[in-house]
Amino acid sequence: xxxxxxxxxxxxxxxxxxxxxxxxxxxxxxxxxxxxxxxxxxxxxxxxxxxxxxxxxxxxxxxxxxxxxxxxxxxxxxxxxxxxxxxxxxxxxxx
Amino acid sequence: xxxxxxxxxxxxxxxxxxxxxxxxxxxxxxxxxxxxxxxxxxxxxxxxxxxxxxxxxxxxxxxxxxxxxxxxxxxxxxxxxxxxxxxxxxxxxxxxxxxxxxxxxxxxxxxxxxxxxxxxxxxxxxxxxxxxxxxxxxxxxxxxxxxxxxxxx
Numbered sequence: 001x002x003x004x005x006x007x008x009x010x011x012x013x014x015x016x017x018x019x020x021x022x023x024x025x026x027x028x029x030x031x032x033x034x035x036x037x038x039x040x041x042x043x044x045x046x047x048x049x050x051x052x053x054x055x056x057x058x059x060x061x062x063x064x065x066x067x068x069x070x071x072x073x074x075x076x077x078x079x080x081x082x083x084x085x086x087x088x089x090x091x092x093x094x095x
Numbered sequence: 096x097x098x099x100x101x102x103x104x105x106x107x108x109x110x111x112x113x114x115x116x117x118x119x120x121x122x123x124x125x126x127x128x129x130x131x132x133x134x135x136x137x138x139x140x141x142x143x144x145x146x147x148x149x150x151x152x153x154x155x156x157x158x159x160x161x162x163x164x165x166x167x168x169x170x171x172x173x174x175x176x177x178x179x180x181x182x183x184x185x186x187x188x189x190x191x192x193x194x195x196x197x198x199x200x201x202x203x204x205x206x207x208x209x210x211x212x213x214x215x216x217x218x219x220x221x222x223x224x225x226x227x228x229x230x231x232x233x234x235x236x237x238x239x240x241x242x243x244x245x246x247x248x
Contacts, residue, residue: 023148036217045168048164052171055179056137058179058183059133066188067183067192074195081210085212
């Protein structure tokens with residue numbers, strides 16, 4: 001690794017483990033959420049957490065490619081949220 | 096680090112959009128000050144992600160949960176992407192991360208608003224004895240065409 005700051009790698013690893021753990025905790029709301037919008041909100045939170053995980057992994061592995069992965073995941077998460085909201089409300093997506 | 100022998104075309108080359116996006120220059124060398132900034136931003140982002148997830152799990156209602164997640168989680172992810180920018184520099188992956196921050200701040204309230212409107216149309220009630228403000232039970236929804244025209248506030 002080209003990092004001169006040697007304290008950076010343990011911090012990034014801890015943040016990665018923490019983000020993965022709270023993503024699993026958000027899966028609880030996906031499973032037991034009483035209504036469909038609860039599940040959609042929980043999946044939106046999981047998507048945002050995965051964006052953060054991709055950004056953290058970009059720093060952890062020192063490869064800028066994963067910043068593009070984070071951006072594309074954010075776009076797909078937004079499109080899926082809008083799609084599910086429209087499907088729940090209107091009954092179909094493309095009329 | 097500044098190159099003191101800047102040619103007249105150097106500024107044009109720096110501001111070239113292709114160079115701005117594509118030239119990341121390999122893994123960056125992070126000194127202690129940049130490392131401290133990155134660690135502070137990552138810690139802030141992880142804190143806000145924890146706040147958002149705890150609000151998602153613990154709050155009693157879909158609307159309350161959305162209130163927690165749509166702000167705290169967005170701030171957390173944006174802080175981690177800003178740490179990404181501080182790590183990779185203002186070009187290449189750092190610029191992509193800045194674009195991601197702008198995208199998150201535009202789209203997260205939009206998606207949250209659409210989900211909450213879908214929940215209201217589905218008839219998801221509030222927790223406890225909370226009611227909508229103003230009217231007794233029904234909501235002014237300008238997108239619903241049945242019934243009377245909603246009055247202005």
